Amino acid sequence: MTRFLLPLSIFIVVVVFLGIGLKLNPREIPSPLVGKAAPDFSQPQLFEPAKVFSPADMKGKVWLLNFWASWCSGCKTEHPVLMDLAKSGEVPIYGMDYKDQRDEAMTWLSRWGNPYPVVGVDDAGRVGINYGVYGVPETYVIDKQGVIQYKQIGPLDSETVEKKIIPLVKQLEAQ
Amino acid sequence: MNIQWIALIVVLFLSGPVWAGEARPLADDPASEARLKHLAVELRCLVCQNQTLADSNAPLAEDLRREVREMIAKNMSDQEIIEFLTARYGDFVLYRPPLKATTTLLWVGPFLLVIVGATALIITLRRRASKVVDVPVTEDEHRRVEQLLTEGGKRP
Numbered sequence: 378m379t380r381f382l383l384p385l386s387i388f389i390v391v392v393v394f395l396g397i398g399l400k401l402n403p404r405e406i407p408s409p410l411v412g413k414a415a416p417d418f419s420q421p422q423l424f425e426p427a428k429v430f431s432p433a434d435m436k437g438k439v440w441l442l443n444f445w446a447s448w449c450s451g452c453k454t455e456h457p458v459l460m461d462l463a464k465s466g467e468v469p470i471y472g473m474d475y476k477d478q479r480d481e482a483m484t485w486l487s488r489w490g491n492p493y494p495v496v497g498v499d500d501a502g503r504v505g506i507n508y509g510v511y512g513v514p515e516t517y518v519i520d521k522q523g524v525i526q527y528k529q530i531g532p533l534d535s536e537t538v539e540k541k542i543i544p545l546v547k548q549l550e551a552q
Numbered sequence: 553m554n555i556q557w558i559a560l561i562v563v564l565f566l567s568g569p570v571w572a573g574e575a576r577p578l579a580d581d582p583a584s585e586a587r588l589k590h591l592a593v594e595l596r597c598l599v600c601q602n603q604t605l606a607d608s609n610a611p612l613a614e615d616l617r618r619e620v621r622e623m624i625a626k627n628m629s630d631q632e633i634i635e636f637l638t639a640r641y642g643d644f645v646l647y648r649p650p651l652k653a654t655t656t657l658l659w660v661g662p663f664l665l666v667i668v669g670a671t672a673l674i675i676t677l678r679r680r681a682s683k684v685v686d687v688p689v690t691e692d693e694h695r696r697v698e699q700l701l702t703e704g705g706k707r708p
Binding site: 403406407410502505506508509 | 598599601611612615616619638639640641642644
């Protein structure tokens, strides 16, 4: 019996490692920006191009910054969740229209609804690069001091919003 | 030849450079093009993760090449450019991850496995060697072997 003990234990260790590997999502790259100040920008607004949108305007508030685009299918999936969250009034969601056509973005929002008080325009994708965006949608939770506290890669779902985003926002609001 | 033909020829000649423009080099001067190539093969495209920044045609890779090209134009060092990218995308953008506390297992792991494997091999070989016992062959057995070999295995 004992001669099988060693191969069996090696097998169990390998199975455990493979199991962990299966659960990891290789597309989710941990962001080095969590815990750091949100990169500054000053981008024209989608609906009022003469005005700019900047994170400096948001000092003292907990808010979400959502990178999206009208060409992005994940954004369509995520959209009802954002609409619900916006309606709940828990936290304001600000949009960043990533590498998009202005008219198409406006049509998209008027068709599906607009959860954003303000949308900034990042047509060259430079703000995206500063935030480490590599695939839209991506959402950042930014605290009162302007520090990124959480990054969501890919579409938000209602479970993530209820279990992660809202508790985190409440905790940050209390600070 | 009437004026319309001349006009057509002139238009075709003028449009030549537009066609040629499609195959533009990575950067306009060869030195920075070489630097961009040298850097881009060390950097990972985040969208198609098994491609380098040099190979990938993903829009993000194009944007990142543009950023790198601009940083080269600003005379930033390779070190500074790599720091710019790792500050945003983490060590994941590097094809050769740096040796850090979090990457020790990655760097040391293969050597550990070789050491463990070699030790196991040596132990088994030694154990096996100790199990082999010299059995003296008697005269009778010797004769039987000779017989078997010469008679081709016929039973006595």
